[in-house]
Amino acid sequence: MRTKSKPSKPRKLPIAHRDGIAPVSQSAEYALRVMTCLARGDQIARTATDLAIEATVPVHYLSKVLRRLVAAGLLSSQKGHGGGFVLARAPSQIRFADVLGAMGEAPVGGRCAFGWGKCDAKAPCPLHPAWTVLSEALQAWAGKTTLADVAAAAPQKRRKRRG
Amino acid sequence: MRTKSKPSKPRKLPIAHRDGIAPVSQSAEYALRVMTCLARGDQIARTATDLAIEATVPVHYLSKVLRRLVAAGLLSSQKGHGGGFVLARAPSQIRFADVLGAMGEAPVGGRCAFGWGKCDAKAPCPLHPAWTVLSEALQAWAGKTTLADVAAAAPQKRRKRRG
DNA sequence: CGGTTTATGGACATCGTGGTCTATTGATGG
DNA sequence: CCATCAATAGACCACGATGTCCATAAACCG
Numbered sequence: 011m012r013t014k015s016k017p018s019k020p021r022k023l024p025i026a027h028r029d030g031i032a033p034v035s036q037s038a039e040y041a042l043r044v045m046t047c048l049a050r051g052d053q054i055a056r057t058a059t060d061l062a063i064e065a066t067v068p069v070h071y072l073s074k075v076l077r078r079l080v081a082a083g084l085l086s087s088q089k090g091h092g093g094g095f096v097l098a099r100a101p102s103q104i105r106f107a108d109v110l111g112a113m114g115e116a117p118v119g120g121r122c123a124f125g126w127g128k129c130d131a132k133a134p135c136p137l138h139p140a141w142t143v144l145s146e147a148l149q150a151w152a153g154k155t156t157l158a159d160v161a162a163a164a165p166q167k168r169r170k171r172r173g
Numbered sequence: 174m175r176t177k178s179k180p181s182k183p184r185k186l187p188i189a190h191r192d193g194i195a196p197v198s199q200s201a202e203y204a205l206r207v208m209t210c211l212a213r214g215d216q217i218a219r220t221a222t223d224l225a226i227e228a229t230v231p232v233h234y235l236s237k238v239l240r241r242l243v244a245a246g247l248l249s250s251q252k253g254h255g256g257g258f259v260l261a262r263a264p265s266q267i268r269f270a271d272v273l274g275a276m277g278e279a280p281v282g283g284r285c286a287f288g289w290g291k292c293d294a295k296a297p298c299p300l301h302p303a304w305t306v307l308s309e310a311l312q313a314w315a316g317k318t319t320l321a322d323v324a325a326a327a328p329q330k331r332r333k334r335r336g
Numbered sequence: 337c338g339g340t341t342t343a344t345g346g347a348c349a350t351c352g353t354g355g356t357c358t359a360t361t362g363a364t365g366g
Numbered sequence: 367c368c369a370t371c372a373a374t375a376g377a378c379c380a381c382g383a384t385g386t387c388c389a390t391a392a393a394c395c396g
Binding site: 123148 | 210
């Protein structure tokens with residue numbers, strides 16, 4: 011075993027690391043955050059600034075995300091005084107998959123994880139079975155979870171009902 | 174110098190899209206590819222160039238990935254004529270989680286998807302339950318799948334299996 | 337021993353994502 | 367009508383992940 015390879019100089023390699031196995035991009039995560047915020051409130055218009063604060067997202071960047079969600083038909087927007095963003099459908103009718111899809115995060119599956127151009131059940135790459143398991147788990151999650159689920163969960167603040 | 178004005182490029186929205194819900198980084202995928210290649214062959218040393226061709230990975234970039242895998246103790250390396258890389262353990266003893274961990278892809282969970290600093294079962298963010306489901310699915314997948322699984326699956330060449 | 341083969345280590349160059357900023361358009365209210 | 371608010375649009379920049387290249391070290395072969 012000649013792999014002594016003494017690590018006397020523990021220089022870090024340029025291969026960075028993300029915050030773990032990031033299932034979605036940062037933009038997509040922002041989208042889910044803001045959609046969650048909207049689902050948890052009343053159906054009144056919320057401004058981008060307002061949402062950015064609550065969702066802890068850079069304001070100007072969020073506007074781009076919101077634009078995408080509007081273009082995808084998940085949000086309605088209203089300009090001018092009193093305007094803002096509202097969910098286009100009921101929270102129970104908006105799946106995570108819809109939000110991710112609006113952000114360009116297609117539900118996996120299109121690309122061969124092994125680098126092969128074509129990869130299907132007939133001519134599977136070595137990683138195909140394992141990747142299929144992962145892909146199906148992700149799709150099941152994104153397809154089943156809706157905004158209604160996250161709206162119901164974990165109230166952010168104690169909203170005391172007056173009277 | 175990036176002051177080369179690159180006009181005429183119809184940059185839609187700056188929110189790019191990856192090849193779907195990419196569960197791992199490109200580097201981590203490369204690592205899984207090359208580890209799969211090694212698991213599928215005999216335990217003879219394979220050169221980086223050889224592996225790069227089979228795994229369809231840029232040669233020089235792969236060398237960095239291989240370095241990481243060696244540093245993590247998943248691979249053994251041998252310099253000089255006849256040298257190359259070999260799995261440090263049996264394929265059944267190398268989980269995907271090990272490979273991902275070597276590439277810096279920690280098994281999720283550390284960061285709050287909603288942007289909160291702290292986020293646990295006691296004070297969960299709205300996304301916490303949904304994210305927990307996702308996180309556990311990913312961890313289960315990465316923890317259960319081993320190189321032996323992908324080595325057995327989908328023989329690239331016809332090879333008689335014993336037993 | 338020198339020469340070849342291989343891994344090792346790092347210096348760049350490049351590109352996409354994330355993030356900031358400014359201008360414009362549209363709606364509302366006085 | 368004008369002032370103001372807020373969405374829309376896109377230019378622009380920073381930075382990290384990706385990818386290329388080259389020098390060096392180590393192991394083997396003659």
